[in-house]
Amino acid sequence: MEEKPVSPVLKVLAAFGFLFLLAPVLIVVPLSFSNDVFMSFPPSGYSLRWYIAIGANAKLLDAFLFSVKLASLVTVVNILIAVPASYALIRKAPFGADAIMSLLTAPLLLPTIVLGLALLIVMARAGYLATPQGIFLAHLVVTLPYALRVIATALSTLPIAVEEAAATLGASPLSVFFRITLPMLMPGIVAAAALSFLVSFDEVVLSLFMNGPKVTTLPVELYHHVESRADPLVAAASVLLVVFTLAVVIIVDRSLGLAKTFVK
Amino acid sequence: MIHHASTATNIAAPLGNEAKPGHGFLSLQGLSKRYSEFVAVDAVDLDVNQGEFVSLLGPSGCGKTTTLRMIAGLVQASGGRIVVAGRDLTAIPPFRRDMGLVFQSYALFPHMSVAGNIAFGLEMRGLSRSEISNRVTEAIALVRLEGRENRRPSELSGGQQQRVALARALVIRPSILLLDEPLSNLDAKLRDEMRTEIRDIQRRLGTTAIFVTHDQDEALTMSDRVVVMNHGRIEQTGTPEDLYERPRTPFVASFVGRTNRFSGTALGRSVKLGDTLVHSATEANGPADVMIRPHRITISTGSAAASGGQNTLSGIVRRMTYAGNLLQYDVLAGDLTFQVEEATLGSGRALAPGTTVTLSWSAQDTLVFEAKP
Numbered sequence: 001m002e003e004k005p006v007s008p009v010l011k012v013l014a015a016f017g018f019l020f021l022l023a024p025v026l027i028v029v030p031l032s033f034s035n036d037v038f039m040s041f042p043p044s045g046y047s048l049r050w051y052i053a054i055g056a057n058a059k060l061l062d063a064f065l066f067s068v069k070l071a072s073l074v075t076v077v078n079i080l081i082a083v084p085a086s087y088a089l090i091r092k093a094p095f096g097a098d099a100i101m102s103l104l105t106a107p108l109l110l111p112t113i114v115l116g117l118a119l120l121i122v123m124a125r126a127g128y129l130a131t132p133q134g135i136f137l138a139h140l141v142v143t144l145p146y147a148l149r150v151i152a153t154a155l156s157t158l159p160i161a162v163e164e165a166a167a168t169l170g171a172s173p174l175s176v177f178f179r180i181t182l183p184m185l186m187p188g189i190v191a192a193a194a195l196s197f198l199v200s201f202d203e204v205v206l207s208l209f210m211n212g213p214k215v216t217t218l219p220v221e222l223y224h225h226v227e228s229r230a231d232p233l234v235a236a237a238s239v240l241l242v243v244f245t246l247a248v249v250i251i252v253d254r255s256l257g258l259a260k261t262f263v264k
Numbered sequence: 265m266i267h268h269a270s271t272a273t274n275i276a277a278p279l280g281n282e283a284k285p286g287h288g289f290l291s292l293q294g295l296s297k298r299y300s301e302f303v304a305v306d307a308v309d310l311d312v313n314q315g316e317f318v319s320l321l322g323p324s325g326c327g328k329t330t331t332l333r334m335i336a337g338l339v340q341a342s343g344g345r346i347v348v349a350g351r352d353l354t355a356i357p358p359f360r361r362d363m364g365l366v367f368q369s370y371a372l373f374p375h376m377s378v379a380g381n382i383a384f385g386l387e388m389r390g391l392s393r394s395e396i397s398n399r400v401t402e403a404i405a406l407v408r409l410e411g412r413e414n415r416r417p418s419e420l421s422g423g424q425q426q427r428v429a430l431a432r433a434l435v436i437r438p439s440i441l442l443l444d445e446p447l448s449n450l451d452a453k454l455r456d457e458m459r460t461e462i463r464d465i466q467r468r469l470g471t472t473a474i475f476v477t478h479d480q481d482e483a484l485t486m487s488d489r490v491v492v493m494n495h496g497r498i499e500q501t502g503t504p505e506d507l508y509e510r511p512r513t514p515f516v517a518s519f520v521g522r523t524n525r526f527s528g529t530a531l532g533r534s535v536k537l538g539d540t541l542v543h544s545a546t547e548a549n550g551p552a553d554v555m556i557r558p559h560r561i562t563i564s565t566g567s568a569a570a571s572g573g574q575n576t577l578s579g580i581v582r583r584m585t586y587a588g589n590l591l592q593y594d595v596l597a598g599d600l601t602f603q604v605e606e607a608t609l610g611s612g613r614a615l616a617p618g619t620t621v622t623l624s625w626s627a628q629d630t631l632v633f634e635a636k637p
Contacts, residue, residue, distance in 0.1 A: 039509045092352050159369060161367045161369050161370065161371035162372070162374075164336075164338050164365070164367075164371065165371040165373075166373070166384065166427075166433075167337075167338070167357075167358040168358050168361070168363055168364065168365040168442075169359075169361075169385035169388055169432065169433075170359050170362070170385050170388035170437060171359055171384070173359075175359075175388060176359075178375060179384075184373075184374065234283045257556075
């Protein structure tokens with residue numbers, strides 16, 4: 001097969017595109033190795049002092065651990081809700097299935113600030129403000145639409161004839177689900193899980209509304225840090241975050257083929 | 265569970281008795297499927313003998329696939345009954361019907377190997393590991409896929425995938441093998457091979473088979489009996505020869521095989537087509553549809569003498585098409601254009617347009633259908 005040569009103009013344009021998207025991130029990298037007390041670019045000297053400072057910052061480490069636990073729990077609960085919900089909405093197609101799906105994915109369309117305010121009022125009433133339960137529920141509300149969309153789309157592209165074939169071969173509806181539907185849905189579930197985890201891990205606005213002394217996520221802690229001090233600690237933390245996120249994506253991709261999930 | 269297997273074997277042994285209405289091995293009684301504004305299948309009655317190969321033939325939307333899916337239990341019937349070996353299955357869910365279904369799209373399990381696909385139905389029946397392994401090996405040999413047990417379906421060609429689908433449906437020793445246009449995704453040469461292969465395997469195992477197709481060649485060449493369907497109803501049920509030689513409706517005559525179709529007026533044993541009078545072997549009167557198969561008309565140069573009961577018309581060749589095995593002519597005789605087919609014999613005779621010719625055919629090849637008012 002002959003591949004069309006890419007024109008040099010297109011190559012230059014693409015390079016500019018990437019530069020535009022990545023330049024701010026790239027600036028963070030030299031900044032994180034700064035030896036200065038304040039953030040300034042370019043740094044006057046280089047060292048690892050801010051990376052070491054992270055290790056000594058208990059608040060930041062606690063926030064990181066809290067974020068990882070929160071995102072993991074949110075992801076697991078998301079999948080447990082999204083798989084049966086998608087199955088019911090797509091395969092059983094009850095009356096009003098489209099309306100229910102729209103309702104469940106509506107938080108995607110709302111401005112996060114509106115959602116945050118609404119949740120703040122509801123959680124305050126219920127006494128869940130600044131509690132782990134409250135922030136968990138808030139994260140669930142914003143991440144479930146992603147999980148549901150991805151899994152519902154994956155399910156609707158599965159050929160129904162395969163499930164029918166299993167039924168004619170003697171598989172009860174439950175066997176069909178666990179032996180056929182679920183394994184075929186696995187790439188979609190992995191994609192949904194990765195998305196849920198990253199969205200929850202990255203969520204700032206809702207976490208700001210919900211946070212409290214004992215429930216501070218990493219992005220919120222970083223935000224507070226930047227508010228009070230202007231040292232390059234945040235830059236070092238950012239680089240570590242990028243590495244962590246990439247590691248999650250690569251592990252998922254290597255083990256189950258994320259590219260295949262998203263592309264196909 | 266060995267008990268189960270032995271019953272299935274007994275069921276698969278052909279009995280060969282004639283199907284009386286309501287007494288077939290498979291019996292469809294007034295089977296119907298209505299959607300809110302559309303009747304897909306309209307009161308179909310059909311009896312199929314054990315070991316028989318029956319095709320449901322018709323254009324798309326005629327209800328043949330819906331009928332098959334109702335037999336499999338994948339579509340709920342709106343009315344009527346499905347009886348197999350005296351047992352009413354109408355309300356039984358598909359996974360308890362004990363039928364093997366081969367899909368047009370193959371519908372193999374992509375996350376399982378060839379052997380895994382074939383073993384699935386046996387695992388669902390709770391058979392022992394050694395029994396499953398023996399029967400899978402047997403089924404793989406049956407469809408000649410030895411050495412490909414551990415491949416994934418995506419690594420196989422279309423024909424091989426279809427063989428896996430066939431083995432998967434047959435390995436459970438189904439009471440009835442259902443085939444839903446299984447050959448239409450294959451290329452022409454492979455389709456011919458698979459036709460013969462499916463028929464051979466079905467004969468050898470004595471399995472009762474229902475085959476859905478829109479391809480009249482497939483239906484005629486493979487079946488013991490063919491059921492022609494149109495608009496959700498059965499037009500005619502009969503052997504391939506019945507349908508071809510003695511079609512009961514104009515629809516069957518035109519759907520099964522090619523025909524010349526004219527409208528005319530029947531006068532007893534002859535029909536007036538415009539200014540032309542042709543002879544037929546059946547008694548009919550009044551407005552009528554007339555059909556003559558193109559290959560039953562003999563084309564000759566000069567004026568051949570008509571023998572008794574023969575129709576003879578003289579005409580002029582308007583068009584000649586060479587199709588390899590056939591020469592196809594359009595011949596204008598009076599105000600009628602006839603399509604005529606002649607087998608090519610390699611002698612190189614092809615009549616050029618403009619040639620004066622004589623068309624002749626026997627009276628019994630004029631099919632006459634009184635037009636329904």
